[in-house]
């Protein structure tokens with residue numbers, strides 16, 4: 001190539017102007033997006049998080065599991081992003097010395113009906129590109145998880161456990177290290193949008209942006225309505241997930257991850273057994289309608305938020321269609337015996353004296369006016385705003401892939 005031609009190539013190269021981007025929400029999805037943007041030279045990012053530190057809600061109060069995409073509907077965003085997301089999350093952990101362990105999971109069928117569902121799920125897993133799926137013989141299962149009761153057990157070797165709090169700490173560090181901002185105690189409920197820019201006020205200062213990405217988790221719908229001034233297309237209904245902790249002297253009941261066959265009607269995976277990354281053992285979570293979006297105990301109530309959920313047409317339809325499910329989950333919240341019954345299905349040796357009440361998390365579950373729970377990730381864009389409206393499990397695992405998806409499809 002002549003010098004002249006080289007010069008032409010250089011001057012013709014498209015030069016992206018600097019983009020100033022605000023991210024609302026310092027959970028794992030907001031931080032993953034901000035982290036990925038911070039790797040791009042043409043972006044300046046500022047994260048606004050209402051709490052005093054990152055990951056105080058869903059991202060810091062979950063099961064700590066790396067999901068590889070077993071049961072998600074092939075072709076759905078969840079299926080695509082879980083498979084890529086788990087690879088990226090494991091790489092991130094390796095590169096940044098975050099504790100994780102790809103220890104594998106067994107999914108356990110305990111009835112004839114569940115065996116059929118398990119077979120369908122295994123086929124889904126294969127078409128989602130999972131590797132190494134296999135049914136365990138009685139002997140293999142006994143060696144791996146001696147206390148499990150199974151009619152059939154599927155080994156999913158790519159599933160794992162991770163320290164999501166450690167992941168988020170590293171993300172915040174890397175975003176700041178690259179010269180970008182992470183503001184805590186920064187609740188954003190209003191902004192001014194002109195033809196050219198978005199203006200956000202924080203601590204009496206005005207910040208100007210070209211674009212905003214909202215990842216507000218349990219408040220994603222309200223944030224959408226407040227900031228875009230448009231009617232929210234769905235409603236977030238909070239479902240608390242309560243865990244029991246297995247006392248240390250009974251840890252041998254669980255070696256890795258033990259899951260029931262998920263009910264394909266619901267996005268919740270059912271009460272499962274988890275060896276956490278700190279070696280503790282948890283059983284749960286259930287899925288109880290919460291009276292407040294950030295209600296971590298059954299006593300937490302906010303009248304406006306409760307009113308917002310129970311006056312929603314979709315909520316009435318959901319309860320009508322799922323009354324038995326809702327009652328069973330409520331019973332497992334009120335009675336340890338009822339919780340234990342769910343756990344005993346997988347590990348019959350577990351008894352009340354072996355467990356104690358543990359932590360809880362609240363899921364932001366999007367619902368539509370028909371009363372259906374929206375299973376897939378959902379993102380909406382207005383002129384200068386991108387809103388991650390529904391990011392249920394496995395959005396923690398998939399967060400880095402969700403970040404790529406948002407950047408490629410909505411920003412570039």
Ligand SMILES: Cc1cc2nc3c(=O)[nH]c(=O)nc-3n(C[C@H](O)[C@H](O)[C@H](O)COP(=O)(O)OP(=O)(O)OC[C@H]3O[C@@H](n4cnc5c(N)ncnc54)[C@H](O)[C@@H]3O)c2cc1C
Nearest residue numbers: 025027028029050058059062063065188217241361395397
């Ligand atoms: C009980 C439970 C178990 C789960 N288990 C797993 C699992 O094992 N593996 C997995 O991959 N996924 C799991 N999930 C799902 C996963 O945790 C979530 O999908 C993920 O954390 C969602 O991340 P997020 O950043 O969207 O939401 P969040 O973590 O909730 O973050 C949203 C943030 O936005 C902030 N915010 C809200 N409004 C504003 C505002 N106006 N201004 C500023 N900040 C605001 C909040 O304070 C919050 O920090 C689980 C979830 C729960 C609840």
